[in-house]
Amino acid sequence: MNDSLAIDARAITKTYGAGALAFTALKGVDFVVNRGEFVMLVGPSGSGKTTLLSILGCVLTPSSGSLSLFGRDVIAAGERRLPDLRLANIGFIFQGHNLVASLSAIENIELLLELRGRSRKQSRIEAMELLSAVGLADKFDRRPSDLSGGQRQRVAIARALAASPPLILADEPTASLDASSGLAITELLRRLATERGHTVVVVTHDNRIYHLADRIVRIEDGLIQGGETTDQTRTQRAQP
Ligand SMILES: Nc1ncnc2c1ncn2[C@@H]1O[C@H](COP(=O)(O)OP(=O)(O)OP(=O)(O)O)[C@@H](O)[C@H]1O
Ligand SMILES: [Mg+2]
Numbered sequence: 001m002n003d004s005l006a007i008d009a010r011a012i013t014k015t016y017g018a019g020a021l022a023f024t025a026l027k028g029v030d031f032v033v034n035r036g037e038f039v040m041l042v043g044p045s046g047s048g049k050t051t052l053l054s055i056l057g058c059v060l061t062p063s064s065g066s067l068s069l070f071g072r073d074v075i076a077a078g079e080r081r082l083p084d085l086r087l088a089n090i091g092f093i094f095q096g097h098n099l100v101a102s103l104s105a106i107e108n109i110e111l112l113l114e115l116r117g118r119s120r121k122q123s124r125i126e127a128m129e130l131l132s133a134v135g136l137a138d139k140f141d142r143r144p145s146d147l148s149g150g151q152r153q154r155v156a157i158a159r160a161l162a163a164s165p166p167l168i169l170a171d172e173p174t175a176s177l178d179a180s181s182g183l184a185i186t187e188l189l190r191r192l193a194t195e196r197g198h199t200v201v202v203v204t205h206d207n208r209i210y211h212l213a214d215r216i217v218r219i220e221d222g223l224i225q226g227g228e229t230t231d232q233t234r235t236q237r238a239q240p
Contacts, residue, residue, distance in 0.1 A: 003071040006167055006199035007033040007056055012065035014051050025051045026062070027222040038193040038200045040210060043219035049203040050095055050171055052219065056201065057092045057169045058082045069167065087115060091160035095171035095203075097152050099144040105155045106131060106140040109162050116163035130158035133188060135181065149176040157185055161192070168192065170202045179208055186212050
């Protein structure tokens with residue numbers, strides 16, 4: 001076990017369904033991420049990105065393989081422990097945002113802050129700060145149905161950051177954003193990694209944000225491909 005690793009996933013497989021309908025979406029994936037690293041996961045539609053991210057986020061269990069988060073074996077911990085592990089460690093931005101429809105933007109964020117132990121008063125203050133960070137302070141009292149797709153996406157991002165979970169997983173966070181807000185959101189995630197040591201994994205098709213990653217990992221047909229671009233992206237980032 002290596003404590004400097006945020007994610008240590010080995011030989012992960014995932015088969016959906018059974019019998020004639022069985023489909024193997026992940027075919028033996030190793031995925032290792034250091035603490036404080038910002039990794040982008042890229043690949044064609046259907047290649048297994050959401051499946052892998054969901055397993056890393058403890059919302060889906062693998063069919064086989066091992067997974068440790070911050071040196072802790074989450075599979076051995078057992079399924080009953082997963083909700084607590086998620087709450088303590090993981091901010092998950094889903095593809096399709098998953099906001100609670102009956103709650104306003106700020107209430108969606110406050111809910112998570114309160115679950116993470118903040119008082120009601122403190123939750124309001126921090127939720128407002130998070131909404132400001134994603135440029136939505138003026139929409140704090142709107143329900144998801146009264147927001148645009150991109151605004152909902154930004155509320156979901158703010159909610160994932162509530163109470164600073166050490167691991168942030170994001171499934172196409174910039175998909176419904178215009179170029180400049182997509183870049184601004186990704187720069188926010190980049191800063192969380194650089195300045196506060198958060199570990200960030202972002203699934204994306206958006207090549208306008210690739211330069212912000214420490215490393216780009218490509219997945220195709222359920223398998224990780226070779227391509228490492230760490231040094232190249234680091235160098236690019238260092239350039240003005
Ligand atoms: N619940 C499910 N039951 C059966 N098959 C599934 C299920 N979820 C995903 N799959 C299949 O597993 C494969 C990987 O799906 P996944 O959602 O991980 O792809 P993805 O890389 O995230 O694609 P996209 O870029 O379109 O979001 C796909 O072929 C998909 O059809
Ligand atoms: Mg997906």
